[in-house]
Structures are given as C-alpha cells and as structure tokens.
Amino acid sequence: MSQPSPKYSIDTPYSEDIPLQNLTYTPAKQTFDADDMSSADPESPAITAADLPEDPLLDQELRPLWHGPSAATDDPPTRFTGRASAWLEEIPDKFDRLVSFKGKLALLTGYLILWYLCIHSILFPYFMNPPLVDVAGTTPVRTLGCTDQFWHGKNGACGMDAQDCVPNPSQSDVFVRCPALCDRSWTYSLIPMGPERVKYRGYFIGGGDDLKSSSPAEHQLSNPYRADSFVCGAAVHAGVISPLTGGCARVSYKSGGQPRFESAKGHYGVDDSLGFNSFFPASFFFKVVSGSTHQCYDPRIPVLVMNIVLAVPIVYLASGMVAFWTINTVGFWTIVLATDPPVQVDSSDRETAASLISVGLERFLPSCFILYVLWRASTHQTLTAPENFKTSYLKRVLLFCPFFWLGVLNNISFDRLPVDRLTVADLKEQAGGAVAVGGIVLLITTCAIIQAYKIWKAGKFKKYLVIYVSFILGLVAVSMIPGLTLRVHHYILAMLLIPGCSTRGSTAIMFQGILLGLFLSGAARWGLAAIAETDTSLRRNDPSGKVLPPVITGFDVSSGILSWNNTINDAYDGISILVNDIERYVGTNVTGVNLKQLFKNSTELSNLIETSLGASADNSNIPLYIRIGKKIMGTKRYSDFSNAAVITWPEGHIDLPNPGNT
Incomplete structure (x- = not known):
C-alpha cells in the first residue's frame, strides 16, 4: 500500500504556501552552573549578564524605589456592579451617544440660565429691598453684622463719659436685621472687659432669657445685656433669632446704668455669656416683635442647598472639564453672595451690594487663572478618564461633590475648630488649640501617605518628590525674610497639596474635592492674602506695645x-x-x-x-x-x-x- 504523499515536501517553496506568522519559536529553558561555564570551550564567546533571560522580579529589585513599580498603574474608579447602580452608571454613556455636541451646548446653556434665575430670585430681594416691620405703621430696620455693636470701639474710643457712643434717646427701641450663623460671633482681637481679656469667644455680657426682674418691661424677652455687647450675637444667645436663618429683633436701649450683669446660659449651643459684677452706664434687652416682618430672613441656606442639588447633574453627566469649571464657578459665587460674604450688604444702601459684586469680581479673575493652572497640572488627570475606559460617574458624584462642598463651607466646618492661625501665640490663647492642630496634622499626614503610595504606583514618585522638596525649600526661604512671618493660609495650603493628588483613584477624587473647596473658601472670602505678613498685620487690633502705658x-x-x-x-x-x-x-x-x-x-x-x-x-x-x-x-x-x-x-x-x- 502506497503511503500518502506529504502535504509539503522539501521541494515545496514554504515562502509561498506557509504563512510566516504561524511559525513561532519557543526557546527551551536553559540553566547554567559554574561547572558548565568553567568547562566551556575557551574559544567560544563568553556568556554575559546581558545574555541571560530577563527576570521581572529581579528587574524590580534592581530599580530605585522612587521610580515606582516596573508596571505602573493609575486607573480611574471602577463602576458599581449592582443592577440598579449599573443602570445608573450607563446613563452618562447613553447621554453622550444620543445627544450631539450642539445639543449638549444648548442644554448646558439653558440649564445655567435657569440656575442663575433661581438664585437671582432669592438673593436680589434680600440685597435690594430694605427690611420692614409693621409695628405702629411701617418701621425701618437697621442691618447689622454678627459682631456689630451699638458702642463703637474699646478703651477711649467712646470719648469722655461715652458721649460718642450713646444712641439718640428718642430711639429707645430699634429694629435690627441679623444674618445667619451669628452663633459664631467671635472676637478675634483682644477686648478688655473689667478684669478679663476677652478673645476667641462671643462678646455678650449678661442677658439670658430667664428674666430676673420682678417687674419686667412690656414684651420683654431677655435680661439686660451690657451696651457694648455684640447685638446679633446676643440675639442668638437669648434665643431671639436662629443661627440658621437670622432674622429681625427688637432691641430696647436703656441708659441710666445697670448695677451688674450676671452670666447666663445661651441657646443653640452658644457659650454662656460673660458676667460683669459692677455697673455700666447703659444696657439693652430684647422685646417681642409684634406685627409682620418683610425681608428679615437670611437666604443663604436655601441658596446653598439649591446650588448643591443643581450641581449634581453637571458633575454626573458633563465632561470633566465642564464639571470642573461649572462647580468651581458656582462654589466661588456661593461663598461671595451667600455663605461667607466679604462685604456686609445693607439693603437700605444699594452701594453695599455693588461693593460686594466688585470685591467678588476683583478676586474671581485671579482665582480663575490659578484654577486653570491647577486643572492643567493635576485635576484634569483626576476628573478625566482615559479613552475607552468606563469610569464610574456615580463615584465621581459621591466622592467629589460632598468633599468639595465641605471645603467650600470652611466657615461652618473647619473654622469651628479651636484653631485661628498656626502661630504659637494664637495656639496658646485658644483652649484645645494644640490638640486640634495635632489632629489636623495627623489627618493630613495620613492622607499624604495614602496619596504618596498612589503616586508611587503610578510611577510619578520621583517627579513629585522633586516638586515638594522645592516647595519646602521655598517656604523655608520665605520664612527667613526679616520682619515677616510665614502664613500658609488655607487657600495656599490647597494650592500646595493639589498637585500631589494628580492620580485617578478614589482617594484623589476626594482629596481634590476638599482642597478645591478650601482654595475657593480662602480666595473668595479673604482674597489672595500674602504668604508672609508683618507682625502688625498679624496683631489685628491687639495692643501694639509701641507706646506703653503708665504703671x-x-x-x-x-x-x-x-x-x-x-x-x-x-x-x-x-x-x-x-x-x-x-x-x-x-x-x-x-x-x-x-x-x-x-x-x-x-x-x-x-x-x-x-x-x-x-x-x-x-x-x-x-x-x-x-x-x-x-x-x-x-x-x-x-x-x-x-x-x-x-x-x-x-x-x-x-x-x-x-x-x-x-
């Protein structure tokens, strides 16, 4: 029986019939030992380390630590896998496929216009329409800040016998409008009060709503407060207005003296008032506001809630760049116009509203430049996923938005810690300041270690090590300038830390959110203050020590x-x-x-x-x-x-x- 002829013979030209890509070569594993190498033919070429097969583990051990792993990884957060959450994760992809670029632009424009109109309808009446109270006709209301006083100044500022501070006796009852958040009406400069040196607490003396007088005045709500007390702070202490909404209060001014002022427990978690066991020439107390009020309540909480809610669809559906610029712009103007305005607006004086807008614009343009640099240097890496990678939009919303608004609301969140400024003198003056700073340092250190590991995994550790060593050397150089004290404001701290969050993971999203919020909080409320300040500016209104008093x-x-x-x-x-x-x-x-x-x-x-x-x-x-x-x-x-x-x-x-x- 004849054998079947082979498909390919030695005469068959393989270059025409055998596809070369199917021909693979797998080298056999070779081992070498000392005997083999010693007995080798002396005329044969020597085997060097370069001829040995590559070992990935050996390669990792030989790499310097700051180069990171041999296979760098920096992936965005993966999507949720549950049925409902997976459906929500697909919505942004479907929106991106089904809506054209022009359609997205039109939707974004209409959405932002609607957003603006909603905020305008709340803020414009509060800024422009003077508050009124219907008591015996329409009575005008005086707008005050949380730390405003009837008495202006301390020491000799009121002149001989306080003639420069005594109000007009014909205006014994005054209606005032107080903003929200006056439970934190602290004095950050020293105020002498009898034997005490008052600082880092509310300045209200006496008062309370537990009436001591056997014959109180008609409609009286509180005991007398010393006349130089913070009026709105006293109103919150007495429970007359809410720290969340502010409101209007009726203040009855009384001249002729008060023999003493007893300390009293406060409402809304406010500290007990100060006690003063001697006389003072004037006082005030609060009365019931009978009749209807108009434009009395502070709208900052509704504005804040509306902005938080309306920002979610932008972060959820829009690209990283659109989400970044929209939420940062909204956050900036939320601070300026609502949560922590740098100018107190008196609706009876429209120029104050214009001044507020002017200050906001003055700080907005340089803030936008800094935001652009931060976006290019870091944030675009965090909020923008690689092409064809299905990032988690839900995690972007759940991780970025809450932490961003936590930073924006710095005056409500972190400012309530017993830490004013990171100077030794200030920490000594605040009870619990050192403990709070220790906790903050521990938290920042923990977050820095986490993020440093993420940067190392991404293979960027060496670059950022050089950057942060440069930052530290620069701060040391600034701190050594004669006559100046280093002040790392929280907006500067955010600028220093955001570049180190230039990764794509969940931690970077959280850290970038809170740091961007802190940057906006500092830039919008206080401006781009200097990183080094003179002793005079740091002292505020505390004693200068330049001209000492007699002893x-x-x-x-x-x-x-x-x-x-x-x-x-x-x-x-x-x-x-x-x-x-x-x-x-x-x-x-x-x-x-x-x-x-x-x-x-x-x-x-x-x-x-x-x-x-x-x-x-x-x-x-x-x-x-x-x-x-x-x-x-x-x-x-x-x-x-x-x-x-x-x-x-x-x-x-x-x-x-x-x-x-x-």
Missing part, C-alpha cells in the same frame, strides 16, 4: 489718690483713666489723681456708684476696674492701656494690675 503703683484710701509712675513722653502729653471700661478722666501728664474728688464732681458717676452699692449683696462694697493709658491731648490718639487694677470701693483695698497691655 499704677498704689491707692491711698484716706486721701483718695490713685498714683502711677511718671513716664514722660514728648508726644503723649496727657493721661486717660478708664473706670469700668469708660473714660472718666483726661489730664496733663501728672503722677496721680484724686478718685474721691473725681467721683464727687461727676453726678452720673456718683449715681452709678450709689445704685450699684444699693444692689450689692451686703450693701457695703463694689469692685471698680481702673485702667490707665497715655493720650495726645486734643486728639483721639492713645497709647496702649494697662490691665485693670481692682479697687474695692469704698473700702479702698487695691489689687494692682497684672503685667500686660490692653
């Missing part, structure tokens, strides 16, 4: 002479003495004053002392708080004042002031 040395009860050391200064040729925080004496540069004679010559002061003595526990003694400073006669220019000396009156015992200035 009280004693009090002679028999003669009534209060004495101090003679510190002559050519420019400051006068002495100012404050009694219970009110200027009661101005004279040439002497070394003592007769308090008995001073009290006797002032009918108002004598009456206040007698009334306070009659209301004291044992009708025998009251404390008087005496502070002293220098003054240029004929002007309102003062030196720092001393801390308060405490004189038990009329017994005459004196506790000399502690070192320090006010």
Whole structure:
C-alpha cells in the first residue's frame, strides 16, 4: 500500500504556501552552573549578564524605589456592579451617544440660565429691598453684622463719659436685621472687659432669657445685656433669632446704668455669656416683635442647598472639564453672595451690594487663572478618564461633590475648630488649640501617605518628590525674610497639596474635592492674602506695645489718690483713666489723681456708684476696674492701656494690675 504523499515536501517553496506568522519559536529553558561555564570551550564567546533571560522580579529589585513599580498603574474608579447602580452608571454613556455636541451646548446653556434665575430670585430681594416691620405703621430696620455693636470701639474710643457712643434717646427701641450663623460671633482681637481679656469667644455680657426682674418691661424677652455687647450675637444667645436663618429683633436701649450683669446660659449651643459684677452706664434687652416682618430672613441656606442639588447633574453627566469649571464657578459665587460674604450688604444702601459684586469680581479673575493652572497640572488627570475606559460617574458624584462642598463651607466646618492661625501665640490663647492642630496634622499626614503610595504606583514618585522638596525649600526661604512671618493660609495650603493628588483613584477624587473647596473658601472670602505678613498685620487690633502705658503703683484710701509712675513722653502729653471700661478722666501728664474728688464732681458717676452699692449683696462694697493709658491731648490718639487694677470701693483695698497691655 502506497503511503500518502506529504502535504509539503522539501521541494515545496514554504515562502509561498506557509504563512510566516504561524511559525513561532519557543526557546527551551536553559540553566547554567559554574561547572558548565568553567568547562566551556575557551574559544567560544563568553556568556554575559546581558545574555541571560530577563527576570521581572529581579528587574524590580534592581530599580530605585522612587521610580515606582516596573508596571505602573493609575486607573480611574471602577463602576458599581449592582443592577440598579449599573443602570445608573450607563446613563452618562447613553447621554453622550444620543445627544450631539450642539445639543449638549444648548442644554448646558439653558440649564445655567435657569440656575442663575433661581438664585437671582432669592438673593436680589434680600440685597435690594430694605427690611420692614409693621409695628405702629411701617418701621425701618437697621442691618447689622454678627459682631456689630451699638458702642463703637474699646478703651477711649467712646470719648469722655461715652458721649460718642450713646444712641439718640428718642430711639429707645430699634429694629435690627441679623444674618445667619451669628452663633459664631467671635472676637478675634483682644477686648478688655473689667478684669478679663476677652478673645476667641462671643462678646455678650449678661442677658439670658430667664428674666430676673420682678417687674419686667412690656414684651420683654431677655435680661439686660451690657451696651457694648455684640447685638446679633446676643440675639442668638437669648434665643431671639436662629443661627440658621437670622432674622429681625427688637432691641430696647436703656441708659441710666445697670448695677451688674450676671452670666447666663445661651441657646443653640452658644457659650454662656460673660458676667460683669459692677455697673455700666447703659444696657439693652430684647422685646417681642409684634406685627409682620418683610425681608428679615437670611437666604443663604436655601441658596446653598439649591446650588448643591443643581450641581449634581453637571458633575454626573458633563465632561470633566465642564464639571470642573461649572462647580468651581458656582462654589466661588456661593461663598461671595451667600455663605461667607466679604462685604456686609445693607439693603437700605444699594452701594453695599455693588461693593460686594466688585470685591467678588476683583478676586474671581485671579482665582480663575490659578484654577486653570491647577486643572492643567493635576485635576484634569483626576476628573478625566482615559479613552475607552468606563469610569464610574456615580463615584465621581459621591466622592467629589460632598468633599468639595465641605471645603467650600470652611466657615461652618473647619473654622469651628479651636484653631485661628498656626502661630504659637494664637495656639496658646485658644483652649484645645494644640490638640486640634495635632489632629489636623495627623489627618493630613495620613492622607499624604495614602496619596504618596498612589503616586508611587503610578510611577510619578520621583517627579513629585522633586516638586515638594522645592516647595519646602521655598517656604523655608520665605520664612527667613526679616520682619515677616510665614502664613500658609488655607487657600495656599490647597494650592500646595493639589498637585500631589494628580492620580485617578478614589482617594484623589476626594482629596481634590476638599482642597478645591478650601482654595475657593480662602480666595473668595479673604482674597489672595500674602504668604508672609508683618507682625502688625498679624496683631489685628491687639495692643501694639509701641507706646506703653503708665504703671499704677498704689491707692491711698484716706486721701483718695490713685498714683502711677511718671513716664514722660514728648508726644503723649496727657493721661486717660478708664473706670469700668469708660473714660472718666483726661489730664496733663501728672503722677496721680484724686478718685474721691473725681467721683464727687461727676453726678452720673456718683449715681452709678450709689445704685450699684444699693444692689450689692451686703450693701457695703463694689469692685471698680481702673485702667490707665497715655493720650495726645486734643486728639483721639492713645497709647496702649494697662490691665485693670481692682479697687474695692469704698473700702479702698487695691489689687494692682497684672503685667500686660490692653
């Protein structure tokens, strides 16, 4: 039987019939040992390391650590796999396929116009229509900020006997409109109050809604507050207005003095009010607002909620670039117009609304340039998926949006921590400041380690190591400039950290969201403040220490002479003495004053002392708080004042002031 002829013979030209791509060669695994190599033919070529087969594991061990893994990975978040979530994940893809570019542009334009009209319909009436209260006719309402006072200033700012601060007696009842969030009406500069130095808390003295008087005034809602208290802060403390909506309050101003002001518990989680156990020449309390009110409630919460809700479809459906610019623009103007406006708008003065818009535009254009740089350097990598990669749009919404708005609302979130500025002096003055800073540093360090690992996996560690070493060296160089103090504002901190989040994972989306929000919060509310500031700017309105006050040395009860050391200064040729925080004496540069004679010559002061003595526990003694400073006669220019000396009156015992200035 004949054998079948082979399909291919040696004479068959394989180049014509055998496809070359089907011919593969798999080399046999070869091993080498020392004996093999030693017995090799000396004339044969030597085997080198380059001839050995590649070992990926060996290659990874030989790579420097900062180069990252041999196979870098940086994938966007994968999609949810549940039935409902998978259906939601497909919606943006279907929208992208079914709607043309022109259709998307038209939809986006119409959506943004509708968005603007909704916000305008809420904010425009609040900014432009003056608030009114229908009580005995239509009564105008005065617009105040959270830290506004009836008394303007401290130390000698109200002049002799507080004549520059006493309101018109014919306006005993005043209607005021307070904004939202006045539960945080803190003073960030030192305010002396009797023996205390008030800072980093609300400045309201006395009050409370538990009425102490046996015969309260008609419609009275609160006990008297000292007249220099923050009015809107006191209104929240008394429970008259809500910190969420603000509102209108009726304030009854009372001159003639109040013998003492007892500390009282506050509403809405506000700190207890300060107590003052001596007299003050004026006070105010709150009354019931009878009648209807118009344009009294602050719209910032509705505006905020509307912007949060309307931003979700943009982040969900739009491209990364459109989502980035839309949500950042909305976030910026939400801060300027609603949540933390840099200018207090008085609707009875329309120029204030124009000033607010002007300040916003002044800060918006440079902020847009910085946002463009951040987008090109980092954020586009995070919010834009690679081509043909099905990224998770739901995760972009769920991870980016909440953290972004958390950063935008910095005045409600992080500003409520007991940390004002990262300086040693400020941390010492705030209870719990060091603990809060420790927690913040731990959180930032943890996030930095997580993101550093992500950057390493993406093979970018070496590049960003160089970048951040440069940042650190630059900060060190700035901190060494004479006469300036390094201030890394939170908008600068965001700018420094965002480039390090230039990856595509879930953590980068969260970190970029909160950092972009913090950048906007700083740039919109405070402007692009300097990274290095002078000591004067950091001091705010605290004592300067440039011109020191005289030092009280004693009090002679028999003669009534209060004495101090003679510190002559050519420019400051006068002495100012404050009694219970009110200027009661101005004279040439002497070394003592007769308090008995001073009290006797002032009918108002004598009456206040007698009334306070009659209301004291044992009708025998009251404390008087005496502070002293220098003054240029004929002007309102003062030196720092001393801390308060405490004189038990009329017994005459004196506790000399502690070192320090006010």
